[in-house]
Amino acid sequence: MQAIKCVSGSALEADGQSILRAIVPTFDPFRYKGQAGKVAVIGGCREYTGAPYFAAISALKIGADLSHVFCTKDAAGVIKSYSPELIVHPVLEESYNIRDDEKSIISSKVLADVAKWMERFDCLVVGPGLGRDPFLLDCVSEIMKHARQLNIPIVVDGDGLFLVTNNLDLVSGYPLAVLTPNVNEYKRLVEKVLDCEINDQDAPEQLLSLARRVGGITILRKGKCDIISDGETVHVVSVFGSPRRCGGQGDILSGSVAIFSSWARQQNLATGDNLRGSPSNPMVVGSIAASTLLRKAASTAFGKKKRATLTTDIIECLGISLEEICPAS
Amino acid sequence: MQAIKCVSGSALEADGQSILRAIVPTFDPFRYKGQAGKVAVIGGCREYTGAPYFAAISALKIGADLSHVFCTKDAAGVIKSYSPELIVHPVLEESYNIRDDEKSIISSKVLADVAKWMERFDCLVVGPGLGRDPFLLDCVSEIMKHARQLNIPIVVDGDGLFLVTNNLDLVSGYPLAVLTPNVNEYKRLVEKVLDCEINDQDAPEQLLSLARRVGGITILRKGKCDIISDGETVHVVSVFGSPRRCGGQGDILSGSVAIFSSWARQQNLATGDNLRGSPSNPMVVGSIAASTLLRKAASTAFGKKKRATLTTDIIECLGISLEEICPAS
Numbered sequence: 103m104q105a106i107k108c109v110s111g112s113a114l115e116a117d118g119q120s121i122l123r124a125i126v127p128t129f130d131p132f133r134y135k136g137q138a139g140k141v142a143v144i145g146g147c148r149e150y151t152g153a154p155y156f157a158a159i160s161a162l163k164i165g166a167d168l169s170h171v172f173c174t175k176d177a178a179g180v181i182k183s184y185s186p187e188l189i190v191h192p193v194l195e196e197s198y199n200i201r202d203d204e205k206s207i208i209s210s211k212v213l214a215d216v217a218k219w220m221e222r223f224d225c226l227v228v229g230p231g232l233g234r235d236p237f238l239l240d241c242v243s244e245i246m247k248h249a250r251q252l253n254i255p256i257v258v259d260g261d262g263l264f265l266v267t268n269n270l271d272l273v274s275g276y277p278l279a280v281l282t283p284n285v286n287e288y289k290r291l292v293e294k295v296l297d298c299e300i301n302d303q304d305a306p307e308q309l310l311s312l313a314r315r316v317g318g319i320t321i322l323r324k325g326k327c328d329i330i331s332d333g334e335t336v337h338v339v340s341v342f343g344s345p346r347r348c349g350g351q352g353d354i355l356s357g358s359v360a361i362f363s364s365w366a367r368q369q370n371l372a373t374g375d376n377l378r379g380s381p382s383n384p385m386v387v388g389s390i391a392a393s394t395l396l397r398k399a400a401s402t403a404f405g406k407k408k409r410a411t412l413t414t415d416i417i418e419c420l421g422i423s424l425e426e427i428c429p430a431s
Numbered sequence: 432m433q434a435i436k437c438v439s440g441s442a443l444e445a446d447g448q449s450i451l452r453a454i455v456p457t458f459d460p461f462r463y464k465g466q467a468g469k470v471a472v473i474g475g476c477r478e479y480t481g482a483p484y485f486a487a488i489s490a491l492k493i494g495a496d497l498s499h500v501f502c503t504k505d506a507a508g509v510i511k512s513y514s515p516e517l518i519v520h521p522v523l524e525e526s527y528n529i530r531d532d533e534k535s536i537i538s539s540k541v542l543a544d545v546a547k548w549m550e551r552f553d554c555l556v557v558g559p560g561l562g563r564d565p566f567l568l569d570c571v572s573e574i575m576k577h578a579r580q581l582n583i584p585i586v587v588d589g590d591g592l593f594l595v596t597n598n599l600d601l602v603s604g605y606p607l608a609v610l611t612p613n614v615n616e617y618k619r620l621v622e623k624v625l626d627c628e629i630n631d632q633d634a635p636e637q638l639l640s641l642a643r644r645v646g647g648i649t650i651l652r653k654g655k656c657d658i659i660s661d662g663e664t665v666h667v668v669s670v671f672g673s674p675r676r677c678g679g680q681g682d683i684l685s686g687s688v689a690i691f692s693s694w695a696r697q698q699n700l701a702t703g704d705n706l707r708g709s710p711s712n713p714m715v716v717g718s719i720a721a722s723t724l725l726r727k728a729a730s731t732a733f734g735k736k737k738r739a740t741l742t743t744d745i746i747e748c749l750g751i752s753l754e755e756i757c758p759a760s
Binding site: 132164167168185188191 | 484508614655671676680737
């Protein structure tokens with residue numbers, strides 16, 4: 103790893119490719135279904151269906167064995183139809199669909215429907231296409247509390263960041279939480295937690311303070327450079343990706359952080375040791391890996407599709423990009 | 432065929448490629464739609480739609496003329512949307528959707544809706560994406576009893592194995608039944624039938640005992656090597672497939688066993704004789720053929736897609752893999 107100038111001020115440019123090679127599991131014919139990772143996305147409502155699909159399919163394309171989506175009934179049929187590879191549970195509810203006097207019973211049922219699956223998952227992604235319905239967000243808060251009790255990692259993006267920014271206790275002090283804010287989401291987070299404006303001059307330092315103030319959770323600030331901190335270290339991924347800013351790339355990232363941080367945790371647990379020369383926090387390691395791979399895949403997709411590049415094109419390049427960095431055999 | 436060491440202890444390595452060449456029907460311009468096989472998958476519920484699609488489309492891609500799916504209303508639209516090639520019947524019902532006082536009438540209606548099609552099918556696949564709703568499983572039990580009365584072969588996988596393990600009479604002593612358990616499903620079966628633990632040291636012998644104890648049904652134990660027994664013989668397919676363990680590969684296998692065992696039965700009926708040098712039981716023959724082809728297709732798909740290999744990629748390689756073993760002309 104070497105220090106480079108990124109935003110302004112110097113910060114550690116992460117060696118994302120070495121980290122990827124260190125955490126991607128080797129194949130073993132004795133392994134069985136599930137051992138390479140099981141992730142779940144909490145998101146998908148009447149309005150949004152693409153985002154949870156992007157997050158869930160990205161985890162599979164990188165190498166997860168199973169990828170689930172928990173969404174509303176309205177969203178489920180559509181998300182299922184995008185791909186038979188996903189397991190989609192129509193369990194969330196929005197206010198428009200229920201009476202006030204049912205809310206308490208339905209809330210308990212939603213939690214129970216998700217909770218019975220929870221222990222199987224290596225990581226949750228909360229937020230892609232979640233929407234902002236108050237009743238739905240209340241249910242998701244309960245799901246997050248339950249996941250936290252079980253020590254299941256949680257990656258928070260999109261509307262999940264809206265929820266968390268207004269309810270910091272959901273993640274504060276939870277070392278297995280990762281937030282992946284874009285510029286606007288980061289601005290709200292900084293205003294809420296640090297009570298000040300974004301400081302682009304000292305972006306790494308500000309991110310370090312922010313992550314520390316929220317009790318050492320990992321924050322991946324997306325931008326021209328991605329900056330990642332857990333309040334202890336700051337790492338930057340600045341390799342160029344694609345100039346296209348089509349919607350959905352953040353969903354690829356959140357699904358990728360989920361599977362890579364799961365693998366980094368497996369490595370930590372398996373070796374009882376940190377990856378040599380890499381950050382010790384598996385959530386930081388997973389975030390660096392995800393940022394590195396997404397940028398490479400976006401670059402490859404842009405090389406092929408140019409201005410027409412869409413999120414599905416980038417997802418199609420995840421496999422070949424990973425293969426170039428880290429050959430399967 | 433030659434004896435090889437597989438799990439431990441020696442067992443017969445099946446010559447899967449020769450078996451495939453022997454049972455795949457030759458093309459004949461005088462044949463008409465349906466003669467190359469009609470299979471039906473019983474599965475697909477509110478939660479699962481990918482599994483029955485994988486099983487049904489695999490049978491078609493191998494060479495079946497018609498492939499049906501019998502599933503719940505919730506699942507039908509989604510499964511139809513995966514492919515216009517399938518015929519999808521929205522006839523099954525789950526408890527949440529019906530009142531207690533309707534159950535008896537609805538149960539009869541479900542059976543009648545499936546039964547009127549039954550005699551057309553060469554094989555049923557029971558279980559992919561079936562779910563575990565008690566009312567639905569009761570209806571499926573009745574469907575299986577009816578199929579058995581008509582001497583229609585039944586391949587049981589997934590939640591169908593949950594049903595059968597708790598109701599062994601459904602298949603016990605039925606020579607046209609094939610069970611295709613994975614490691615966990617096999618463990619439950621061994622515990623229930625043999626009242627002991629899995630013995631990996633003498634896996635072929637244990638499988639032989641198990642198949643014999645359930646009255647000579649065929650069991651395909653999936654794993655690093657697939658082991659197949661009908662209580663009379665044991666065969667092993669150990670050619671390497673793919674190290675990916677993404678969900679859905681078992682569904683390809685069940686659909687493949689259905690069509691290959693149908694063809695093996697046709698051959699037996701047509702020639703009045705066994706395939707020279709091959710096992711005599713068409714359900715065993717079909718299981719060996721399916722295991723052999725799936726492993727080849729998975730290997731081909733992995734060669735192309737590496738870590739990004741998903742079940743749909745393997746399905747896309749079924750045709751070319753079969754062509755390499757057994758050219759169409």
